Amino acid sequence: xxxxxxxxxxxxSDIFPVNSIFIGVSLKLLSVQYVLHIxxxxxxxxxxxxxxxxxxxxxxxxxxxxxxxxxxxxxxxSIFKKREIISRTKFFRPSSFY
Numbered sequence: 001x002x003x004x005x006x007x008x009x010x011x012x013s014d015i016f017p018v019n020s021i022f023i024g025v026s027l028k029l030l031s032v033q034y035v036l037h038i039x040x041x042x043x044x045x046x047x048x049x050x051x052x053x054x055x056x057x058x059x060x061x062x063x064x065x066x067x068x069x070x071x072x073x074x075x076x077x078s079i080f081k082k083r084e085i086i087s088r089t090k091f092f093r094p095s096s097f098y
Contacts, residue, residue: 002050002057004036006043021062025072035079 007029016022029040038048055075061068 002052002054003047004032004038004043004050005047006045007040009045023062023065023068034083035076 027035032038032040032043042048055072057068057071061071
């Protein structure tokens with residue numbers, strides 16, 4: 001299970017199952033909105049369960065932090081590249097200069 005945990009304004013405690021694996025990825029606030037399409041206010045003091053195999057992460061990826069980091073980094077870079085291409089073609093079409 002993957003969960004996106006938002007900004008906590010007050011401390012809280014959680015109970016986790018024995019033998020759970022935890023790996024965290026920290027994003028800056030604007031990155032959450034840009035990369036995940038989630039408004040910050042939607043995750044204030046709460047969390048959102050992410051879909052199974054989010055960003056194609058599998059149990060095998062969780063066994064190696066190096067593999068996990070490479071896969072997450074590639075996913076984020078891919079999103080930024082797609083967005084940049086879309087924004088450039090949307091706002092800077094060659095025909096708009098004629």
